[in-house]
Amino acid sequence: MSIAWYLAVSAVVFSLGAVGVITRRNPLVVLLSLELMLNGGNLALVAFSRMWGNGDGQIFALVVMTVAACEVCIGLGMIVALYRRRLPIDVDELRELQG
Amino acid sequence: MSAFLFFLAAIGVIAGAIGVVVMRNPFYSVLALVIHLLSLAVLFLLLRAEFVAAVQVVVYAGAVMVLYVFVVAYVGDASESIGERLSGAGPVASGLRLGGAILGGAILTELLIALLGTGLEAVDGYGAGYVPGPRAFGTPAYIGQLLLTRFLLAFEIASFLLLIAAVGGVVLARRRGGLDEEDDRDRLTPLDLLRPQGTGTTAEGVGRHGS
Numbered sequence: 683m684s685i686a687w688y689l690a691v692s693a694v695v696f697s698l699g700a701v702g703v704i705t706r707r708n709p710l711v712v713l714l715s716l717e718l719m720l721n722g723g724n725l726a727l728v729a730f731s732r733m734w735g736n737g738d739g740q741i742f743a744l745v746v747m748t749v750a751a752c753e754v755c756i757g758l759g760m761i762v763a764l765y766r767r768r769l770p771i772d773v774d775e776l777r778e779l780q781g
Numbered sequence: 782m783s784a785f786l787f788f789l790a791a792i793g794v795i796a797g798a799i800g801v802v803v804m805r806n807p808f809y810s811v812l813a814l815v816i817h818l819l820s821l822a823v824l825f826l827l828l829r830a831e832f833v834a835a836v837q838v839v840v841y842a843g844a845v846m847v848l849y850v851f852v853v854a855y856v857g858d859a860s861e862s863i864g865e866r867l868s869g870a871g872p873v874a875s876g877l878r879l880g881g882a883i884l885g886g887a888i889l890t891e892l893l894i895a896l897l898g899t900g901l902e903a904v905d906g907y908g909a910g911y912v913p914g915p916r917a918f919g920t921p922a923y924i925g926q927l928l929l930t931r932f933l934l935a936f937e938i939a940s941f942l943l944l945i946a947a948v949g950g951v952v953l954a955r956r957r958g959g960l961d962e963e964d965d966r967d968r969l970t971p972l973d974l975l976r977p978q979g980t981g982t983t984a985e986g987v988g989r990h991g992s
Binding site: 685686687688690691693694695697698699701702705706711714715721724725726729733735736737738740743744747749751752753754756758759760762763766771 | 783791794799801802807811814817818824825827828829830832833837840841844845848849852853855877878881882884885886893896897904906908909911918919923924927928932935939942943945947949950951952953954956
């Protein structure tokens with residue numbers, strides 16, 4: 683298959699992730715949708731890496747995976763902390779940072 | 782064969798992504814994401830990125846998803862009531878959801894125009910040449926050599942970022958207020974089994990029993 687097909691799939695996955703981030707209210711699902719967006723970006727990076735026969739895109743994809751793992755760690759820690767403090771697990775109800 | 786595998790994996794990737802966004806129960810969303818990640822690993826293999834595909838399956842579908850499943854099981858009761866509230870949402874919420882879907886469609890259109898309407902001829906090609914071998918493109922040896930020579934700084938920064946995230950996760954999720962005093966006093970030590978009560982230790986002398 684030509685590289686363009688992979689790029690089209692990555693664009694679809696990225697847009698689906700964006701829709702999930704905007705429309706869902708459960709922060710767990712928002713984090714999952716963020717993973718979708720990162721994976722769309724990863725697929726495009728690996729496809730471009732294959733296109734040029736150059737390993738830089740794959741290294742970039744690995745670094746993106748690392749950042750995604752860190753983001754999951756912090757995000758899930760925040761969700762557990764919210765649950766412990768009996769705050770609502772809902773991104774529309776959380777307004778503590780508004781001051 | 783390659784085209785058949787591509788379409789199979791691409792359908793899995795997109796169906797998994799739709800499942801993540803659409804499913805009402807977060808647990809099913811996590812399972813849909815696992816399907817998405819496994820199909821994505823097949824796409825990576827088709828792009829000759831063996832090491833990235835292996836990392837995708839081991840780290841993402843293995844470790845990160847287990848973390849998600851644990852947290853979903855931990856806060857599961859709260860998310861049920863969230864789902865009920867979502868179904869009974871007012872017209873403003875449904876309007877916002879429609880707006881989000883329209884925005885997503887706009888992003889998709891823009892990306893497709895940018896990616897497929899580009900003047901690059903290489904996009905329509907099948908990629909650069911590939912010579913099989915022990916140090917070929919995408920093998921662990923190739924990636925490792927790149928990581929430890931050209932991208933050493935990125936490698937070190939990534940490891941430092943992981944350290945910061947680990948410390949942050951412990952700080953965020955730890956239990957506040959320290960240990961319970963009563964738990965500490967009621968604990969049975971091995972010495973309690975060895976010697977009978979009332980043998981005149983210092984603790985009994987000052988009035989503390991059971992230790």
